[in-house]
Amino acid sequence: MTRKRRRLHVALLGLLSLGTATALVLTAFEDNLVFFVSPTKIAEEGLEPDRYVRIGGLVEEGSVQQLEGNRVLFRVTDLAHAIPVTYDGILPDLFREGQGVVAQGSIGADGEIFVAREVLARHDENYMPAEVAEALQASGQWRPESGQPPPR
Amino acid sequence: MSRAATTASESRSLHRFANPARFLRAADAVYPWALAGLVVSLGIGLFLALFASPPDYQQGDTVRIMYVHVPSAWMALFVYASMAAGSASYLIWRHPLGVITAKAAAPVGAAFTFLALATGSLWGKPMWGTWWVWDARLTSVLILFFLYLGYIALMNAFENAERGQKAASLLCLVGVINLPIIKFSVDWWNTLHQPASVSRIGTPAIHESMLWPLGLMALAFTLYFIVVLILRTKSEMLNARLRALGVADLGGR
Numbered sequence: 499m500t501r502k503r504r505r506l507h508v509a510l511l512g513l514l515s516l517g518t519a520t521a522l523v524l525t526a527f528e529d530n531l532v533f534f535v536s537p538t539k540i541a542e543e544g545l546e547p548d549r550y551v552r553i554g555g556l557v558e559e560g561s562v563q564q565l566e567g568n569r570v571l572f573r574v575t576d577l578a579h580a581i582p583v584t585y586d587g588i589l590p591d592l593f594r595e596g597q598g599v600v601a602q603g604s605i606g607a608d609g610e611i612f613v614a615r616e617v618l619a620r621h622d623e624n625y626m627p628a629e630v631a632e633a634l635q636a637s638g639q640w641r642p643e644s645g646q647p648p649p650r
Numbered sequence: 651m652s653r654a655a656t657t658a659s660e661s662r663s664l665h666r667f668a669n670p671a672r673f674l675r676a677a678d679a680v681y682p683w684a685l686a687g688l689v690v691s692l693g694i695g696l697f698l699a700l701f702a703s704p705p706d707y708q709q710g711d712t713v714r715i716m717y718v719h720v721p722s723a724w725m726a727l728f729v730y731a732s733m734a735a736g737s738a739s740y741l742i743w744r745h746p747l748g749v750i751t752a753k754a755a756a757p758v759g760a761a762f763t764f765l766a767l768a769t770g771s772l773w774g775k776p777m778w779g780t781w782w783v784w785d786a787r788l789t790s791v792l793i794l795f796f797l798y799l800g801y802i803a804l805m806n807a808f809e810n811a812e813r814g815q816k817a818a819s820l821l822c823l824v825g826v827i828n829l830p831i832i833k834f835s836v837d838w839w840n841t842l843h844q845p846a847s848v849s850r851i852g853t854p855a856i857h858e859s860m861l862w863p864l865g866l867m868a869l870a871f872t873l874y875f876i877v878v879l880i881l882r883t884k885s886e887m888l889n890a891r892l893r894a895l896g897v898a899d900l901g902g903r
Contacts, residue, residue, distance in 0.1 A: 517827055621709065
């Protein structure tokens, strides 16, 4: 019985130290584990011209402009800061104003506009039929462009 | 074999469930009900998921991938967690049933994980605009898939079956650390994958008309796992008995 006890203790201790080690490693590499950075973080820390990053946020309402050819200009916002982005290519189906987006690229030569080489749409965790979404919006209970989840 | 002696001594408290004879009796009682429940829930669930449920306001009919993707991903985690419980009971208390059920569950869990990855990829292309990204959620689930494959490989890598069982069980326990990482990856870090819709604080972010088919499909997947686990565990036990009797391994591994 004592050997079983001892094996139990060894196993618990092993898992505990493994968990601690993993937590420390994950915390240390946190900057590399995030898939994208927010416009606020970039506004705070700046961005070197040739650094390749992903920025993520919402496509700002009313900011999407079609330029010549396939080029589009829009702003990625986290509702605190916004970054203008240009992209030359085909956008994913879910790309629309008020929706989540991740743009991959680097800041342009002018230091202002982010030039994206790839744009991915991000969808939120809300699923509902079209009629429900329309009813919620018609009654004014929910504005999707605010970035807030629909009321329950 | 000391196996018989080990199991005979364990008749008290929780450990009585690890008794193979008792397990067989319980399994035979559960099996027909699980099978019937599987047929019914899969039938109704698939009908609701593919035909009767409404298209999503953003994603249209593509949302129907969810009814396979989400239950597969849940089962990928659940199967691994149950394998880890079996492995722990084998390593700590030397219950042979723990390792037998874990071994029987591994290919099923690997299949669920593969299904989650594949359907996720098929879903990601039209919605996100990419088949695959190395974000924390997707990467940690890929690691789970490799853990399953590693477990299966280690289990069969030794001439001496017991050494394989111990090594694989240890790997299974170490891999448990990946489960909370998968679950909370979408909360701890920015990911392309969206946060949880159902298992979150507060009400689910899925409309009722979509939650029902999802629940039924999840039930069907769970019952499928139980049915296959019972069948595979029984054949594994027969195999172990044949090996103990000195008969050559007839049915492969």
